Structure formats: C-alpha cells, structure tokens
Amino acid sequence: MTELVLGLDTFGDVPRDDAGQPITQAAAIRQVVDEAVLADELGVDVIALGEHHRPEYSISTPETVLAGIAARTSRIRLASGVTVLSSDDPVRVFQRFATVDAISNGRAQVILGRGSFTESFPLFGYDMADYDTLFEEKVELFAALLEEKPVTWTGTTRAPLADADVFPKTESGRLDTWVGVGGSPQSVVRTARYGLPLMLAIIGGQAERFAPYVDLYRRAAEQLGTVAHPVGMHSPGFVADTDEQAKELWFPHYKVQMDRIGALRGWPPLSRANFEAEVEDGSLYVGSPETVARKIAKSVRGLGVGRFDLIYTAGAQPVSARMRAVELYGSKVIPMVRDLLND
Template sequence: MELGISMFGDLHFDPATNKIQAPGERLKELIEEIKLMDDVGLDYFGIGEHHRPDYAVPSPEIVLAAAATATKNIKLGSAVSVLSSSDPVKLYQNFAMVDLLSDGRAEIMAGRGSFIESFPLFGYDLKDYDSLFEEKLELLLKINTEPIVSWKGRHRAALKEQMVLPRATAPIPVWIAVGGTPASVERAGRLGLPLMIAIIGGSPAQFQPFFELYKKTYQQYGHDMNKYQVGIHVHGFYGADSAALSDMYYPLYAAQMDRIGRTRGWPPYRRNQFDFGKTKNGALVIGEPNEVIDKILYLQELFGLTRFATHMDTGAPLHKDIMKSIEIYGTKIAPKVREALRNNK
C-alpha cells in the first residue's frame, strides 16, 4: 500500500488580526512540505484545484511542476483536477510537462468537483455537470494513449487528426476521485481506472459497499486484477501527543468546517464530532503514531487499499506544525505500517 499526502493549499487565517495568509507565502511553504515528504520516503503527493479566496491553488500542475524539480522519488498528482470545467487537451499537455520534468512521476486525479466556482468562471453550465465529465474523461483517456487524435463531442470543438504534444514518458495514470456516488464508482470500475474515495465524515464502514461495487464492476468488465488500485482520502494530522495535538488542531479544523458549512447549510461543527472522528469508527486519522498506525492498518484491511492519502492542511495549520506532522508520518508511522503489511502477507 502506498502512503501519501494530499493538500488543498489552505490559507492560514489569523483570528486575532482577521487577516488571511498571502498566497505566495503558502505556495513557497508547499514546496518545502513536498520536499520533506520526498526526503522522508512517502510515496505520493496530491494537490487540489480550487477557485476560492481561502485556497492558494487554482492550477495543481503549476505546483507539481515546481515540486518536480525539488524532489526525486515521490509521485506527483492532482487531488483533484476538476475535469468537467477543464480542457482535456491542455490538461494533458500540462501534466505531460510535469511528467517529463519529474522523469515519469506525474498522475492525474480527475473529479467532478465538490465546489462549483470553476463552472461559471470558465463558462460552463451546471445543468451539464454529469455530461461534461463523461465527455471530457473520454477525450482525456483518448489523448493519453493516442498522440494523433480525431474526436467529436457536444461540449467542445471537434478534433481532426490533431497531434497533442508533448507526450509523457508513458500513459499518465488517471485516477477517478469520488465522494460516494454509486454511478461514479461504477464508471471507474467499468473503465478499469484506479479509484480514490474521499471519506471525510461518518463511519468508514458505511463506505464498504462502494468498494465492493467497484471491485465487482472492475472484474465484470475483465480488467487485470494485477493492476487493481483503490485508495482513500481522509483528513489527518499527526503529533507526538494525541491530547495536545487535538487541543491545537480542533479550533482550526472546526473553523474550516464552519466556513464551508455556512455555504452548505451544515450545523456548527462540535468537539464531540471531532473526538468521535478520531475513534476507530470515525473518519478522522488524527493522533500520535501508535493510534494512527492501528487505524491505517484497520482501514487497509477493511477496504483492501493499495493507497492511503492523508489530507493534511484542512483548516490551515501553521507551516511548522505541518512539517512536524509530515516528519512523524514519514519516519514513525509509514515504516511501521509497511512492516506490518509485509508481515501479514
């Protein structure tokens, strides 16, 4: 199982001054954080796409290109690219450049987007939410394997024997990210694409039917089980002392949940939700190394995971705290998880 980190580039908010962090500062911090992930031996980093004032990254591939020159081994992907409001030709070209800069480490994680700001920004109609994704995924997959493309759809100008350059070192891995929609899970299984499920609330066990559906569909369409890949994206943060970590992190996490919740009609986020989330039956992976190791192994066994991604900057913790969390993940948690998985083979 690969162990990695995803982020959105959350901008730190100082309640004392009512000021939000400058995006340029956060972008520089991100590169330092990704370099540390690589140095401590983590397998994967993913960065999300947003078009909001509380996030620093509207174009994941720009961050990944910068990270490609500062790292040696870690896989570099989006988490996610909002494919529905992107141009598949340009998206492929950008990630092909990241792939070339990184000697073949680029990945694309395609999603429909849980935030909708990109649709009016780039001139798309939300009534086409589903058909945009279907059509653009078809084109992206075609471009990924065919350098000269002829294609016709409804939402984009047709292509007739167009050469798409540059070419990546090999077809770029394209993951499908879902939030728990059966149709999206079924689509990934039908196409034989790796699946990433976001589990950010409730009990992880509630998501088990989606993993079963994916595996059943994947096998039904005759895809190679040797290439079967499935992962989860969960909110997490790591420290030396679980209680102290929770006291530091809860206010930041709750403030972010409430900022988003006000736009979606959620009730205020409470400490008892946070504390439940940290338990075995909750969705959060937050705490000291031993409890985190146990929970990661539980989730791996529950779902048969090939990738586990900790989403680590929710609520915009301070850079120094994120760096400490990354260090603990790479030096104290990941080695023990890998050892346990080897011993269980």
C-alpha cells in the same frame, strides 16, 4: 501483493506563521513546496495537491506547483487531488501533466474529479446545469487521449477533434491517471468502464462503509472486461507528538473549514462531540504517530485498499505544526503502518 502506497494530500490551505499572522497565498504555495521536499526526503510515496478557487486555499493550478516540486525532489510521485476536469479542457490537462511527467522523469499523476466546490464553473464560463454532461464527456475524451494516438471525438461540451495528435507524449506511453469519487455508484462504474484506478474521498463516518464501493468497482471491472486496479482512499487527519496536541492543533481550524462547507450544503455546525466521535471511530486520522498508524492500518485492512493519502492541512494551522506533521508522518507513521500490516 503490491506494497501499500502512503501519501499526503493538501489543498494549499493558507496557514499562519508562528507569530499567529496569516501568510500570503504566494508564501503558502512556497510552504507546500517545502513540505513536499521534506516528504520526499522522508520516504512519503505521493504528494497530492487539490485544485480550488477560493481565498482560503492557495493552489488553483496543481500541476504548476507540482512542476516546482519536481525540480527539488527525486522520488516522490506528484499528483493532483483532484483536477476539476469538468471546468477544464481535457487536451490542456493532458498536455500540462505530460509536461510535469517529463520534468519529473515519469513521476506525474493526475486524479480527475468533479471537485468539492463549484466556483470554477462560473469562473470559466460553464453552466452548472451541464454538471453531469461535462464530466461524462470530458472523461471520455481524456480516456481517449491516454492512448497517445490521434483522437477523433465529438461531444456537446467543446469543439470536436478530427484525427488530432496531442503533444508532448509521455516517455512511458501512458500518463498515470486516476478518478476521484465521493460516493456515487455511477461514478464508480464509470471509472471501471474506462479501466482507471479509483480514489475514494472518505471524509466522514466509518471508512468500512465504503467497502460496497470497492466491491462494486471490482465487480464492474470484471463484467466490463477492464482492469481493477488497487483502490485508493484519502481522508483528513493530522499527526502531532501526542493525541491531545494533535486534536488541539487540528480542531479549531477544521471546524472553520467544515462549517464553511456545511453552510453551503445545509449541514449543522461541527460540534466538539462530533469531532471527537470522528476521531475515535470515523474518518478523521488525528493523533500521535501510534494512534494514526493503527487507524490507517485498520482502514486499509477493512477496505482492502492499496493506497492511503492523509489530507494533512485544514485552514490556518501554524507553519511549524504542519512541518512537524509531515515529519512525523514520514518518519514514524509510515514505518508503523507497514509493520502493523506485516504482522
């Protein structure tokens, strides 16, 4: 069996310094690079950077930041989490990540998705009425580009291609590409149809409730004659020296973040009781290294996944707390998870 992949995920949330003052977005990007360098040194398998176009997040072009991380690291895989393909051009996305792949000696990974917000659609001139068509057509084109051969393609969302060769090529001949899915069966089947690995975004409720999606992916791949890769999952969480410290450092900032999302989607404000319930028996991996490791191991076993990424930032957390979280995840949580799963 392939060894479990354990990664970290961030949207480049703009944190506060240890005096409680917000730092600039430029400093926030540099902070993410420093955290990735530490993760690389501690043996974390993957760092994944999400794409957003909002003031509370600093990363709008994950591949640019990943290129900077590539120059300062030697082994950690460099992923987006996710690249909003619907409002981008598949050819340019391929070229940018193939370039990161070259700089990093083959460590680049793109995770394609629709994104959790929609600001990129009007920003880049796309109509939300075309939401489904945009992603369907662009995934189709991206899958063709992965063959690294001349592509002929016609659709409604961009100009057609006629025997178009795209550069640079990767040295391996295949750019590592996943699809991020939030819970749509149609998206799971589409991912299986293209033979791409599946990354599940599990941000609420028990992780085990996603087991039918893992099963659907495997059954769809079998019926379609494609490869069912080990499934990944990513979920929010935070590691501190004690359970109580982790909760107190995480909750205020996580509440601001979730209430902002909830206002857009008609959700009620996050209560402390609901937060505690998610930590206890849901999809928040918040606590001491021992607590977080046990919960990750339980979810990995329950779902049978081959990868777990912890979304370790939420809002304006202090910089020092974020660095400590990365340190504890790499030095303590990862070894503990591996030991628990080997018992």
